Amino acid sequence: MIDVVTTICLVILAVSAALCVGRVVRGESVADRVLALDSLLVVIVVGVGVQAARTGSGVYLDVLLVVALVAFIGSTAVGRFIERRGTR
Amino acid sequence: MSARTVARIGAVVWLTIVWCAVMESISLGTVVAGAVVAIALTLLFPSRSGNLSGVRFRPLAFLAMNLGLFGDLVRANIQVAWAVIAPRRAGLRPGIVLVPLVPCTELVLQLLLNAVSLTPGTLIVEVRREPLVLAIHVLQLHTEAGVHLEVLRVQRRIVAALGPRATLDAVDARIEALRAAAEHGGPVPDLTEEVS
Amino acid sequence: MSTAADVVTSILLLASVTLVLLACIGLYRFDDVLSRTHAATKSITLGVILVAAGAALQLRDPGDTAKLIIAAVLQMVSAPVTAHIIGRAAYWSGTDLSPDTVVDQLADADVDQFD
Numbered sequence: 001m002i003d004v005v006t007t008i009c010l011v012i013l014a015v016s017a018a019l020c021v022g023r024v025v026r027g028e029s030v031a032d033r034v035l036a037l038d039s040l041l042v043v044i045v046v047g048v049g050v051q052a053a054r055t056g057s058g059v060y061l062d063v064l065l066v067v068a069l070v071a072f073i074g075s076t077a078v079g080r081f082i083e084r085r086g087t088r
Numbered sequence: 089m090s091a092r093t094v095a096r097i098g099a100v101v102w103l104t105i106v107w108c109a110v111m112e113s114i115s116l117g118t119v120v121a122g123a124v125v126a127i128a129l130t131l132l133f134p135s136r137s138g139n140l141s142g143v144r145f146r147p148l149a150f151l152a153m154n155l156g157l158f159g160d161l162v163r164a165n166i167q168v169a170w171a172v173i174a175p176r177r178a179g180l181r182p183g184i185v186l187v188p189l190v191p192c193t194e195l196v197l198q199l200l201l202n203a204v205s206l207t208p209g210t211l212i213v214e215v216r217r218e219p220l221v222l223a224i225h226v227l228q229l230h231t232e233a234g235v236h237l238e239v240l241r242v243q244r245r246i247v248a249a250l251g252p253r254a255t256l257d258a259v260d261a262r263i264e265a266l267r268a269a270a271e272h273g274g275p276v277p278d279l280t281e282e283v284s
Numbered sequence: 285m286s287t288a289a290d291v292v293t294s295i296l297l298l299a300s301v302t303l304v305l306l307a308c309i310g311l312y313r314f315d316d317v318l319s320r321t322h323a324a325t326k327s328i329t330l331g332v333i334l335v336a337a338g339a340a341l342q343l344r345d346p347g348d349t350a351k352l353i354i355a356a357v358l359q360m361v362s363a364p365v366t367a368h369i370i371g372r373a374a375y376w377s378g379t380d381l382s383p384d385t386v387v388d389q390l391a392d393a394d395v396d397q398f399d
Contacts (some may be wrong), residue, residue, distance in 0.1 A: 001290050001291075001294060001341070002290050002293065002294065005293075005294040005297060005298060006297065008298070008301075009300075012302070012304075012305050012307075013304065015305065016304050016307075016308040017308075019305075019308035019309065019311060019312065020308055022312075023308075023311045023312065028317075029317060029374065030319070031370055031373055031377065032311075032317050032374075033319060033369055034373075035317065035324055036311060037315055038314070038366060038370075039307060039308060039324050040313065042304070042328045042331075042332060042389045043304055045332060045355070045359075046300060046301065046304055046331055046332060048353070049300075049335035049336060049338070049339045050301070050335060050339070052339045052342070052352075053293055053335075053339040053341075053342040053343075054342075056344055057343075057344075057345075058343050058345055058347070058348030058351065061351045061352065061355075064352075064355050065110065065310075065351060065354065065355050067357050068358055068359055068362075069331075069358070072362040072365070072366055073382055075369065075370060076365065076366065076369050078370065078373075079366070079369035079370050079373040080373070081306050081341035082377050083369075084341045105352055106388045109347065109350035109351055110354070112348075112351075155329050161329065161331065163328055165303060165326055168306070168307075168310065168322060168326055168327055169303070169306050169327070171310075171323070171376065172306050172310045172323060173306070173310050180314075180319070182316070182319055183319065184375075200363045201368070202361065202365075204364075205363075205364030205368060206326060206363075209322070211318065211321060211322055211367055211368070211371055211373055212355060212364070213318070213368070213372055213376075214372060222384045224320075225371060227322050231325075
């Protein structure tokens, strides 16, 4: 049962990731793009979590932690940059 | 032992636990290495929590605060899900409101900023320190007083768990003043300068 | 043959993934950056917490559970900060607000008083 459910979850996450990428491409401002990229990274985090649930092994959990950290630091860095420069 | 030392030791303990969890071992070498890294980090980046003298700790209220925070997060998600699915024009009236805050300790303020961002429909845009004012972006703005009351409700929960009695009374007084003003339909009253 | 843990995990994972999907749809449905930030950060935070809970039930090693708890706590602490910084950057860099915006008291206030 876990296999079926996690497959469905991963498909939904793939759709979510595609939506995020679409927003990165289309985004009307840099802040939009930063938000979409942060969301994309968190989709990856959730994806790793689903995969961990599927296999029952915690091999990739380090990846999960690092991606979550990078998402936070990256978004903060770009956010501060935009604030100073005020680009569109 | 001052509150600041307790906080520092707590930070070192927590960081060492995180180190051991990530390294997946609790052998002596790992713990010592973790402690060394933790102490180095704590010294290199001192916390800006400022004056910790006003902090109390009330366990029951602390538990209530955490449960309330989680409940708020769930309610926020329901509201957002509704706004995305349902005809969105029906509900969305975005707006930015300036909310003056009852002065409180730095710790309460930091928790408040985090908690307000997770409350249904509110998001912090700006923080001003002297005087203490928040600029909050609201998804569904019905009344200005409603936003003020929402922030006060969150602040009350946090101060009840971690703040001095005087601040709690000040928050309650402000809530009363807002409710009274709302009854008469008047504008939002200014923050009275009675809290030291 | 599914155990109770499997059922609970399935529910948690499906709920989490639905929230993430709603957050990403929200990126399109809302008019301006600030509103999109609401959807993205709140839904995603709860989504990460739920998936961490769901995965923790399936893992055999307690060390992995600790990592998941740390990830969930990290997400819950960092998401509001990210939302605030993105929102602040978007506002001061002059992005257009939604045409529905009712009140903008921030525009009237003095700019220099904010740090």
